[in-house]
Amino acid sequence: MSDTLLDIRNLRIALNGENDKQVVKGLNLSIEPGQTMCLVGESGSGKSLSALATMGLLPPVLTPLSGSSIKLKGEELLTASPNRLRELRATSMSMIFQEPMTALNPVARVGQQIEEVLEFHSDLSASDRRKRVIEMMEQVHLPDVDKMYRSFPHQLSGGQRQRIMIAMALVMRPQLLIADEPTTALDVTTQAQILSLIRELREEQGAAVLFITHDMGVVSEIADDVTVLKLGEVMESQPVETLLRRPQTDYTRDLLQSVPSQVPRMARDGVSTDVVLATDDLCKTYGGGGLFSKSREVKAARDVSIKLMKGRTLGIVGESGSGKSTVARCIMRLIDPTSGAIMVGGKDIATMSQKELKPQRKNIQIVFQDPMRSLNPRIEVGQSIIEGPLNFGVPRSQAMDRARELLELVGLPASAVDRFPHQFSGGQRQRIAIARALAMDPDVLVADEAVSALDVSVQAQVLDLLAELQERLGLGILFITHDLGVAAQICDEVLVMQHGRVVEYGPAGQVLGAPQQDYTKALISAAPGRHWDFANFRPFAEAP
């Protein structure tokens, strides 16, 4: 095929160039002009490394092995000189990254950061360059471009920054755009906008897109073709429709079946009347003080009233800045609420002193988002688990026995007590974090985005674990998430927050199935892949 734009043949990337340390094992992939190829895989699949290899941006310790080939319009990239690669970047191939928060230089104005590309890759005069940048910023639908040209990255929202990145990548009209998880760090509504922008620009500029993602919902929205990677190996490569309907490998099938469904779980009967956690008009306000001038007040949470029964799961969903984590932290008393009541174990803990609070803490425990950072890396897992019980006077040997039991309860071997966190995978660490929380025998478990950092297959396992533990121990779970699919799967009741306010609160079936508020409806309709019933390999429209 002569019109193939990007042709990757037998790409093998290895640590220090050593044959037995391959992280990408023989990737074959080709993209035609105007095509969108999705590279899908979980963490460690080598999808980002393949993209970086194409751009010539691999970290020095990773090198492609001989016999690998990446051709852009017939030109071999792996043997190209650094200067040639520099010429090709931005003009023939561009890349946008996952984290728009960190991908822009924080001390340079965003307009100038785009203009810089033209400065090095075109002969345009300064005024023409500026005109082209403004034009490009308009093309990615940024508002008030003249003002925005002079803004610094921190003054923009995540979605706006990603638009700047896209403008920067496409200002020279390259034929290939590599997008590495470009919407993963964004809220769903912003994600939907960015996806449609990428589709629109692909059509306008006739560019091909290599789109890297772990999210099958996104795949169903944007891909023409899909290549599935697992631990550096290609599982299968198919047109998107074929892949979603008739996956060829077990791995792809599992991957699709792990995608949380948007359909709310069946309501459970036998509702307990035993309230384990309740808040009454909980408010948290930041700022307002200041010695010289009154700083701006931010109402991070206003009048949040919830009620959680024994053995039930209450989900708080919302986008970033909605105040959902603020509520969780107030309930944990990690931060002090400004007003309102928090009832745990029949007592109001909202205004208790730290000393009064201490005996109450065992009733309510939290699991955080990032298991890579929430366990102390320098002490053994067992020590982390027994720290809490020891504080409450449980003898060490008894606490350690309990830790072993708990590790088995969360599906890990009892011998794990003697190992360090880095010896476990992300999913296993999250199990450890759950075991640590359970060591206190709490009535309430707060899970703050507890599965968001995990791959979908692991995420499904951890959700199953939580459901099972709830069944056995009668835990009340307060589940904070931005992912409506996850909420639909696990929650009995759902509370939707926006800008610190409660938008909608009720049974999951009602809130997610038949939302009353416009904001909830908007959130649901922005979720990627909502038309696909991944677990049954068909669109919902075709459901019998």
Added chain:
Amino acid sequence: MYGYILQRVLAAIPVMGFVALFVFLLLRLTPGDPAAILAGDTATPEQLAAIRDSLGLNDPLLVQFFSWITDLLRGDFGTSILSGKPVIELIADRMEPTISLALTTIILSVIIAVPLGVIAAWKQGTLIDRFVMLLSVLGFSVPVFVIGYLMISLFSMQLGWFPVQGFRPIGEGLGDFFHRIALPTFTLTLLYIALIARITRTSMLEILGDDYVRTARAKGLPESRVLMRHALRNCSVPIITVIGIGFALIISGVVVTESVFNLPGLGRLTVDAVLSRDYPVIQAVILLASLIYVVINLLIDIAYVLLDPRIRYS
């Protein structure tokens, strides 16, 4: 911005007040009688008492402190007990060598150290990097007076390129000024090159792993641009901090260098004043050093705001 500067200037006033109180008490509570030193070995008790009286040393501490503070506020730093000259004059005389040495040292250090640090970080793990690290270990570990005497022995005594000692004010000819200040500058520079190159390297290493540096490379920018505009600019805050503190350290800590090269600067003035319990001079010198620290810290803070748009103090 201006509000912020004003706020910082106002906040410096109580700091200076506490320093003044501390200095005053420290000297009054340490043993040693200035009157005895002033009067000499043969003085009678009556003479001593008269001298104490004339210096105000018999007044209660509080009275002494307030009369000293009010004098200070009027710009009167008192007279040196030893030489009888106004303290302010003594200090003014000694300022130029010290400030000159501090400036030449810092400027030369920055010119050499920042590029060294950048290159070492860029070429991490290579020979260049190891050389820079070796240089910085040397700079830290060899005492200033050793370097000073080595320099004198090599460049002045054997090669005869530079004079052994002394200072020539800048007003008496630029060439002469540089000729005389060169050796002390080189001597002090080594330590500051070590310090600044190291902090530059460390900060650069951290920044070079950042996402926006990868973005800059993905844009197809030349490495020089990536390093200078995208990386170095972002680590300017720690570098500026070290340069500022380094400058303040030189001014308040050039005692050894000034002694080795016989420069009539503030360091020597301080040593002489301490040895003879010349209270007014010691107090003034310590206050001056504190003032320099406060001012430099203020300048550093203002530089932060200018260099990093994310830092905006209200």
